[in-house]
Amino acid sequence: MRVTPELRPSSASFLREQRSVIPLPGKTIAEKIFSAHSGTDAHAGDIVVADVDFVMGQDGTSPLAIRALERMGVEKVFDPAKVALVMDHSSPSPIEGVSALHTIMREFGKKTGAKIYDVGCGVCHQLIPEAGHVVPGDLMVGCDSHTCTYGAVNVFSTGVGSTDGAAAMASGKLWFKVPDSMKVTYEGALQPGVFSKDLILYLAGQIGADGATYEAIEFHGAVIDELSVDARMTISNMAIEVGAKAGLMKADAKTLAWYAGRGERVPAPVDPDADAVYAKSLTFDATAIGPQIAKPHAVDNVSPIEEVVGTPIAQGYLGTCTNGRLEDLKIAADILRGKKVHADVRFIVAAASKQIFLDAMEAGYIRDLVEAGAIIVTPGCGPCVGTHNGVPSDGENVISTANRNFKGRMGNSNAFVYLGSPATVAASVIEGKITDPRKYFG
């Protein structure tokens, strides 16, 4: 790992003092997006009130946002075409309490015209970009911490709480501190059996759970350029796991091709300036990175897979906003085709959206997975957050493609959650223990 010395502290005020003396340096993606959305010359450290292009809430957070709107005395949303509520976290409802929350959301949709994605549509973080609600160059907020996912398609997207979400739904605006940016560059090339999930877990292991707090990460390098949009989203999705406010990437030809046919909005890609100033720059050689595992109970408790190979598992989970996309299902299906899930393992799969589910059926991946012994649950968050669909038992180990493994995360504080790539999960459910997936990649 090479660390470029810090070029500047959070330095907007310093720069402003110098403005008359020396020309200002260029801007990061974050600074450019905040400038464009606030009508100011925004630099890291500035506080701006900015226009947001979209606001999202899910079923754990929307009801509180709706209550906050009521308390504000606000009856409508600023633009019904720019607000969506998604029932994904606990969906279909497992208990009356959740059913009541879903009812509150449906009624709000009827009253305000906000878009409702009901039970079975999928995980919010797949649906919002998939539907073309956000495009490169946008600024959006969502009442869910993994809203940072759309950084992969050049959207400054960040998670906020329900009250912030309500203020944004009411006014189309929110206040922000323009973040410093950290530049993370992956050089070299991914080795067979190693995936974008391994790159982001590796970063979490290197910089820790608060390694990028209050900062936006910009991901660069030949490895990122090579990744599909699906694989890029896995990385941006987990920016929050190192405390970052966003995980941004440039929009390239792949991004624009991915957007073809996804709605009316016109992408306005934002590149950083060549002389943009970063609070910190890290460069990693991806060639040297193998499969990574985050061990219980922290996402930054990361080891190379060699250190945990052989750990017995009782459950595998393939899905979530991190790794429930078509490419992820394909990777797992390719490994599991013609094989069987170990008799002592429950293997649960949830596509990140209905569209992905349909595409995976069309491509035969669902059949491959089910024949191997997978249990398919509704497109959505599945067992990720522990409300339903596969709560592990006391003492059990789970290998999951999710982004969090906090104690109790999957609904049982006496279970142990390990995080890895879809390939690692697929290889592990076959053997009933954590398994290095590289044996399936020649």
Next chain:
Amino acid sequence: MEITAKAFKYGDDINTDYIISGKYKFKSTDMEAMAVHAMEELDPEYFNKVKPNGGFLVAGTNFGMGSSREQAPLVLIHSNTKAVLAMTFARIFYRNAINTGLPVVECDTDLIGDGDELVLDLTGGVLRNVTQGIDIAIKPLPPVMAQLLADGGLVEHFKKHGGFAL
């Protein structure tokens, strides 16, 4: 305004799943009912300790990491937590706390022991550790957040000004 209460001290990286488990946040929107589960993953007795006389939740770095759930500051408020004092906070939790009216204070919490008697004067910007007889410097809130907290949170700010007036 001065707040006097006892310190209840915990460690670094306390995440929102520990403050209130995801499995409860979907059960209802009744924060009073949910508050009994506050911090339960780390300390099942937290609610019983804090509820009767109030308390300060004292922690190390990166308090509130993890999810965006606003239930986290809300259950702390409803458990009678008067303020959270930590070395550093995770970004979303910090905003949510101010928006919902829970004071959050960055300070050197190594100077606070579990059970210490503290007096927090937010307007004066002083934290007094009565037990140890020392004053602890507290980092002032950014002006925008100080204004939101002074207005009683973001909802009250919106009611008062009809939108953002920052």
